[in-house]
Amino acid sequence: MSDIPVTADPGETPAGAAGAGTVADLTAAPQAAVADVPPELLAQSLGQYFRAWWVRVRGGDSGVLPVVLAIVVVAISFQVANPAFLSAQNLVNLFEQSTVYMVLAMAEIFALLLGEIDLSVGLVMAFGSVVVAELVQPTGLNWPWWVAIIAALLACAAVGAIQGSLVARLRMPSFIVTLGGLLILEGVAIILLGPGLVSIGNSQFRNEVVLYDIFWGRLDPVVSWILLAVLVGAAGTGLWLRDARKRRQGLETPPRSLTAMKIVLMAVAGIAVVAICNVNRAHFGTIEGVPYIIPIVLVVLAASTVLLQRTRFGRYVYAIGGNPEAARRAGVSLPAVRTWGFVLAALTAGIAGVLFASWQVSLTTNIIKTANSYVLLAVAAAVIGGTSLFGGRGKTIHGVLGGLVIGAIYNGLYLLGVSSWWIDVVVAAVLLAAAAIDVLSRRGAPRQA
Amino acid sequence: MTADPGETPAGTADGTMVADPTAAPKAAAADVPPELLAQSLGQYLRAWWVRVRSGNSGVLPVVLAMVIVAVIFEIITPQHAFLRPSNLVYIFGLSTVYMVLAMAETVVLLLGEIDLSVGAVALFGGVIAFKLVQQPGPAWPWWAAILTALVSCGLIGAFTGTLTARLRIPSFVVSLGMFLLFSGILIVVLGGANGTVGVSSSALDQRVIFDLVQGLISPVASWVALAVVVAAAGTALWLRAAARRRQGLVAPPAGLTAIRIVLVALVGVAVVMICTVNRGTLLVTVAGVPWVIPIVLVVLGAWTLLLQRTRFGRYVYAIGGNPEAARRAGVNLAAIRTWAFALCSATAALGGILLGSFFFGEYSTNTADPGQLVLYSVAAAVIGGVSLFGGRGKPVHGVLGGLLIGAIAYGVSLLSLGQLATPLQYIVPGVVLIVAVLVDVLSRRGTGSVTRV
Numbered sequence: 001m002s003d004i005p006v007t008a009d010p011g012e013t014p015a016g017a018a019g020a021g022t023v024a025d026l027t028a029a030p031q032a033a034v035a036d037v038p039p040e041l042l043a044q045s046l047g048q049y050f051r052a053w054w055v056r057v058r059g060g061d062s063g064v065l066p067v068v069l070a071i072v073v074v075a076i077s078f079q080v081a082n083p084a085f086l087s088a089q090n091l092v093n094l095f096e097q098s099t100v101y102m103v104l105a106m107a108e109i110f111a112l113l114l115g116e117i118d119l120s121v122g123l124v125m126a127f128g129s130v131v132v133a134e135l136v137q138p139t140g141l142n143w144p145w146w147v148a149i150i151a152a153l154l155a156c157a158a159v160g161a162i163q164g165s166l167v168a169r170l171r172m173p174s175f176i177v178t179l180g181g182l183l184i185l186e187g188v189a190i191i192l193l194g195p196g197l198v199s200i201g202n203s204q205f206r207n208e209v210v211l212y213d214i215f216w217g218r219l220d221p222v223v224s225w226i227l228l229a230v231l232v233g234a235a236g237t238g239l240w241l242r243d244a245r246k247r248r249q250g251l252e253t254p255p256r257s258l259t260a261m262k263i264v265l266m267a268v269a270g271i272a273v274v275a276i277c278n279v280n281r282a283h284f285g286t287i288e289g290v291p292y293i294i295p296i297v298l299v300v301l302a303a304s305t306v307l308l309q310r311t312r313f314g315r316y317v318y319a320i321g322g323n324p325e326a327a328r329r330a331g332v333s334l335p336a337v338r339t340w341g342f343v344l345a346a347l348t349a350g351i352a353g354v355l356f357a358s359w360q361v362s363l364t365t366n367i368i369k370t371a372n373s374y375v376l377l378a379v380a381a382a383v384i385g386g387t388s389l390f391g392g393r394g395k396t397i398h399g400v401l402g403g404l405v406i407g408a409i410y411n412g413l414y415l416l417g418v419s420s421w422w423i424d425v426v427v428a429a430v431l432l433a434a435a436a437i438d439v440l441s442r443r444g445a446p447r448q449a
Numbered sequence: 450m451t452a453d454p455g456e457t458p459a460g461t462a463d464g465t466m467v468a469d470p471t472a473a474p475k476a477a478a479a480d481v482p483p484e485l486l487a488q489s490l491g492q493y494l495r496a497w498w499v500r501v502r503s504g505n506s507g508v509l510p511v512v513l514a515m516v517i518v519a520v521i522f523e524i525i526t527p528q529h530a531f532l533r534p535s536n537l538v539y540i541f542g543l544s545t546v547y548m549v550l551a552m553a554e555t556v557v558l559l560l561g562e563i564d565l566s567v568g569a570v571a572l573f574g575g576v577i578a579f580k581l582v583q584q585p586g587p588a589w590p591w592w593a594a595i596l597t598a599l600v601s602c603g604l605i606g607a608f609t610g611t612l613t614a615r616l617r618i619p620s621f622v623v624s625l626g627m628f629l630l631f632s633g634i635l636i637v638v639l640g641g642a643n644g645t646v647g648v649s650s651s652a653l654d655q656r657v658i659f660d661l662v663q664g665l666i667s668p669v670a671s672w673v674a675l676a677v678v679v680a681a682a683g684t685a686l687w688l689r690a691a692a693r694r695r696q697g698l699v700a701p702p703a704g705l706t707a708i709r710i711v712l713v714a715l716v717g718v719a720v721v722m723i724c725t726v727n728r729g730t731l732l733v734t735v736a737g738v739p740w741v742i743p744i745v746l747v748v749l750g751a752w753t754l755l756l757q758r759t760r761f762g763r764y765v766y767a768i769g770g771n772p773e774a775a776r777r778a779g780v781n782l783a784a785i786r787t788w789a790f791a792l793c794s795a796t797a798a799l800g801g802i803l804l805g806s807f808f809f810g811e812y813s814t815n816t817a818d819p820g821q822l823v824l825y826s827v828a829a830a831v832i833g834g835v836s837l838f839g840g841r842g843k844p845v846h847g848v849l850g851g852l853l854i855g856a857i858a859y860g861v862s863l864l865s866l867g868q869l870a871t872p873l874q875y876i877v878p879g880v881v882l883i884v885a886v887l888v889d890v891l892s893r894r895g896t897g898s899v900t901r902v
């Protein structure tokens with residue numbers, strides 16, 4: 001920690017008081033350095049660990065606790081208002097609706113962690129969905145589905161690279177660049193869509209069927225259970241072995257019981273999801289099994305988590321978000337990392353675009369309005385999930401949990417017959433509340449902006 | 450007279466944030482406009498050119514851009530129709546909405562903040578005013594309706610401002626949330642997705658609101674009013690400069706004051722001439738200056754006075770230049786910021802009322818897209834010369850930028866583009882916004898006060 005220049009001679013220090021993103025109040029650095037070692041890492045027993053965790057929650061760094069509480073509160077309120085809310089049918093529906101929010105929120109988190117914001121993720125999603133749907137049209141290019149997906153993702157990444165370069169190299173404010181980018185993409189999407197509609201719903205063409213099944217396809221119930229067993233077995237073994245190795249090497253490790261608890265929690269959550277999804281949710285006939293999109297979201301989550309938590313790039317992202325000047329002095333190339341952050345945000349938004357195309361089946365210019373409202377949902381989901389707007393704090397799992405909250409709010413209000421503009425009003429209120437909580441919790445924390 | 454570098458606040462801060470202290474001495478020297486020191490007209494022009502070269506080019510780029518845009522559109526529009534008086538007057542009317550919104554946005558941008566809710570708040574204010582003069586309905590007098598709209602939007606702005614100023618939630622997030630909130634509330638107030646509210650020219654209290662943009666001053670009255678305004682402004686300008694010269698204060702050379710007065714008169718004569726050409730038919734004469742032009746001038750005058758001649762205005766510039774320095778100098782940051790957001794939203798409400806009047810007194814959910822309005826107003830302010838990073842800009846920049854945006858928006862719609870027309874409505878403002886900010890960023894580089902981080 002001490003290689004960060006913590007000195008802060010007031011004569012030399014840049015003015016501290018400031019808001020979003022770029023603030024570097026160096027006087028806060030010494031406390032921040034101490035707080036950066038999570039107290040859990042030093043805990044030796046489960047009891048100690050929980051006490052340390054509670055201290056951290058009290059200090060404003062509450063992790064996923066608020067969002068889990070929010071999910072419980074939202075679920076209970078809607079269940080009271082409408083008993084159909086927690087039916088297996090609606091829950092699967094809710095998971096499906098939430099996936100696009102989740103992936104978009106994960107995209108946004110790449111920008112938020114850097115202390116930037118990407119307001120174009122919604123339109124990048126729309127752009128990606130239009131590109132992928134256009135490319136597989138049998139009357140058009142008729143590309144194989146996987147080539148179309150790769151092409152769409154590359155196109156989105158290119159958009160991110162342009163925006164990222166403008167932000168990172170010229171230091172244009174990210175919200176302006178991405179606002180302008182959003183508008184340009186709106187125009188481009190309208191041009192690509194043309195006057196009619198683009199559909200991937202024709203079951204005669206294999207490419208369209210595959211794309212359709214990304215969102216609407218399901219695993220067989222038996223396969224779902226087997227896959228769950230394999231996943232939990234693999235993840236559990238991996239976690240256990242990693243902790244055991246760290247313990248052997250005398251590194252800081254969470255207590256053994258905690259590792260066991262994490263694995264059990266994971267298994268319980270997995271079993272609950274699979275059990276819900278395997279209930280027959282059709283009015284007539286049989287619709288059961290885990291939708292493909294659940295494992296897809298898990299893969300995106302795992303990939304982004306590994307990238308951010310276990311690679312040098314990820315460490316640099318957090319370093320820049322925490323204190324750009326300190327990161328620069330430590331030798332991090334700010335322009336490169338920032339540009340890649342925007343590329344990854346756009347790429348992830350492109351994945352959301354593929355899901356979105358599959359979800360909507362038919363794309364018309366109406367998707368533009370939808371996509372525009374998704375930007376706010378993505379930011380709200382990330383912030384509700386526990387990612388800070390000021391950079392340096394958050395994980396992609398927050399996007400998944402926050403996306404679930406947003407999806408639940410939408411789904412629940414929709415079930416209650418609330419009209420869409422009132423839902424917008426509620427989501428706006430939730431965003432403002434989440435932002436206010438983010439700011440206030442940072443006040444409580446020792447590292448204040 | 451100048452600037453002890455040790456004491457002066459760093460001139461310009463990056464996006465409200467970090468001020469690079471090493472840049473302070475240069476910035477401080479640049480803070481005294483060289484024109485102030487010039488004694489003759491020649492010296493003044495040379496000093497001005499130095500300032501333009503160093504990146505602080507004022508209204509020059511936007512005026513140049515306006516000339517270029519006018520020439521290009523005149524060439525490429527079918528039948529070279531762009532510069533016809535009827536089109537120009539239409540552009541004036543359309544632009545006034547952007548002008549007022551850009552002036553609203555300017556005060557927030559000067560602080561180094563941004564308000565993305567001006568579009569939604571403007572539409573909300575417009576709908577409120579329209580609703581209140583409905584007969585049957587509340588049937589309020591027009592002035593009470595307008596006042597209520599301004600005050601209620603001012604309160605909304607005060608709320609946005611409080612969240613930003615006291616909690617220090619980034620303004621773009623707060624105002625983004627308010628944008629979504631009021632886009633929804635707007636539809637609720639309008640009475641659902643198909644709701645409309647209109648004013649007609651038949652009822653008295655509705656007619657005033659209808660006439661704000663649609664009404665015309667008769668040609669003769671237009672000329673008389675122009676003469677009075679130019680004479681009054683010219684006399685005031687001349688007397689002020691003369692008084693300063695007598696008292697030994699820094700004053701522009703007398704030649705410059707004369708040139709300014711002549712310029713004001715020329716622009717006024719040009720506008721009145723364009724507006725008093727008959728743009729109707731041989732049978733139905735449509736001629737005269739729209740009421741909205743003096744209204745915008747009044748708003749411009751009020752904002753200019755507030756920002757350039759009052760303590761509030763000086764504090765706004767101080768905060769925009771360097772919030773920390775302003776705080777240490779005893780400025781109440783939270784109060785000034787909150788007031789700025791409140792005034793911004795109140796001004797936006799006026800823009801919303803003008804917008805409804807411009808669309809022939811009819812408000813529906815399709816009248817204007819609040820998101821696009823925000824972008825146009827931010828782009829107008831930045832194109833006009835207001836810096837996104839705070840502390841640099843004047844209300845008149847918003848007016849010029851608004852005129853340019855209006856000219857581009859209308860010019861594009863004049864071209865027969867077929868299918869490309871709709872996408873270009875999005876692409877053009879997006880490109881314009883990015884280019885304007887790019888110029889802003891690059892011109893700040895020229896002044897040597899861009900921070901590295």
